[in-house]
Amino acid sequence: MSTLAPRNVAVLGATGSIGASALDVIARHPDRYRASVLAAGCNVEALLTLCIAHRPDHAVIADDTLYARLRDGLSDAGLATQPHAGMEALDTLVAAPDCDVVVAAIVGAAGLSSTLAAARAGKRLLLANKESLVLAGELVTEAADAAGAEIIPIDSEHNAIFQCLRSRQAQAEVKRIVLTASGGPFRGRSRADLAQVTREQAVAHPKWSMGPKISVDSATLMNKGLELIEAHHLFGVGRERLDVLVHPQSLVHSLVEFVDGSTLAQLGLPDMRTSLAVGLGWPARIDSGVGGLDLLKHPRLEFEAPDTEAFPCLRLAWDAMAAGGTAPAVLNAANEVAVSAFLQGRIGFLSIPALVEDALAALPAAPADSLEVLLAADAQARQLTERNLAGHLSP
Template sequence: MQRVAVLGATGSIGGSALDVIARHPGVMRASILAAGRNVAALVALCATHRPAHAVIGDEAALPALRDGLREAGCATRAHAGDAALAALVAGDDCDTVVAAIVGAAGLESTLAAARAGKRLLLANKESLVLAGELLMQAARAGGATIVPIDSEHNAIFQCLHGRDADARVRRVTLTASGGPFRGRSRAELAGVTPAQAVAHPKWSMGPKISVDSATLMNKGLELIEARHLFGLPEDRLEVLVHPQSLVHSLVEFIDGSVLAQLGLPDMRTALAVGLGWPQRLESGVGALDLATQGPLEFGPPDLETFPCLRLAREALRAGGTAPATLNAANEVAVSAFLQGRIGFLSIAALVEDALAAIAVEPAASLEALRGIDARARRHAERAIATGAIR
């Protein structure tokens, strides 16, 4: 019986993971569920899936979690805080960890799972963007298996049959839907609202990742992830806009062959790959009928209108702590946009300002990366508070 820890259980990816797990009751079960602050939603999931442990990120919410589990008649043990979660994922109560906590908050538990040699279904992109070198070193040292759950990286993983890229790979191309504002000019984006930005045309996702998709920062972060996951240099990583979101990535080999993975835009496919690899599992996703889909379109990204993709590539080239600065400034900027404190176009402006202001240092340790992360957040918050960037 495969025991699965679902971190970020109350989010969209966590919900998809639990759906796949529930389809295979004789093969796997959810043994640990973790959420950030939503006690009621976590208790409801525990009542359905009956895990051995539940973890709430907000330590002040631990009494409410205990009370909720008791009232629901659950024998699930309640825990709170990052340290408790890291200890649980590194312990004997799970074999597989779905790392779907949004933002840098998911880093500690992801690293703990990697060091402990777990099968790590990685949906927390910030772990690779902020600390990719450290995470991959931890995975190698601990003997962990990393299966990326982003649809694009999962597609590459499948095309490479679970192996690292090597000299036979000429180029890897990640596809982007283009988000809700594809085809618009920069001037047309000045007044867009948070509600418009989170209305993704193809994927059902949380607000932060939806805004990242709208700015194309999501694709920039995925370039950085791909660099670490598959060991490819920046000049062998490309992006194509593909609004139908059916071709998730392409891998071109030196003989001219190109392999692509296609599927309906549903995260359960990638999660089923991760949970079952190298076997295939029923995911609940319907069949792809290409005859009814119409033409498939591809085109280059508009870097003038969506400069976040350019900024991410520049951070990737710079290396060291530059991706950590990019990620931290972007998290602050997206949060401020969702709160109505800055405009949509100011997201990229804040990130560019932070990259220019904060010198690149070697990514020598987690402490150094956290220091840069905090510094970049302070810089971005100050720029917002002083009105330097509106």
């Protein structure tokens, strides 16, 4: 057992699926790690339950109106956990000297502020919030490099690449990075087949247990598009060295091809605890609670090209990455608005890529030389897409 004090870990998005996986791994190593900060968006009851189980120093609810309920709930449970509300409080806590590791798992652009705060403070940043890099990739990576922060990606695909490269930066000997995609619940369907799919069908992912927004992104293949942009920033590679293969078994999480003809791949069961254990323990390996991969039970590994005609979101992400500047921010913002409307039953599944394409056409890429410019593009794209919803509303 280690004689050092456990490292303090802030788990942002603690009530989501990645947060649950992170807390599971942390609980397996009480001598190494402790959950010192737990943060949630608006699910105060779930946050209170986690506080009782893990007894953090601080609990943060993003919704200011729920502060009193959080404070009173912590008091009623007899906990010494300090209550906080709002994103500014969260930014302060992740940048504090007593926070060692930050698990950034807040969904969407809402996670950007705390991700930047952790990067600027030089923390080990376990990054599951891909939207932060899509929206402001250069700013995040530059802040991390300047402060000496360690960014370890937690998405299974980027974590696989990280392991194959044994670092965050691709070197000159890397010829190609290939991200794998499960294909989602609608793999093999034509565009016409997708016109009537429901919310329930879209969130029923065949391999991964994820929140509704990410599940819909997987169904449209936008999730893979966002991951391409993320990989571009994480590993410093351009469009010509990035590719996607559909791999329905979800056992090969990504591949790296080198200039000598060698290809390295990382394989494992589809469980986020593996990536989180890599992030927490790196460069050491620690128990994740995930069993090993028995290839005799999985004798077939299949790969196919993605269908960008049926799933145009992937093509739109390629286009946004090629355009650069504010285009990825517009792509992400329009997609968040469209997916939210779909989950509310306001629009159909095929309206998601249509709305994103409209936003990219209406808001051409501009230079993205500051966070203010990117946030303005994000806001403009959201407003435009909200207005455009009227032309796509379901009967």
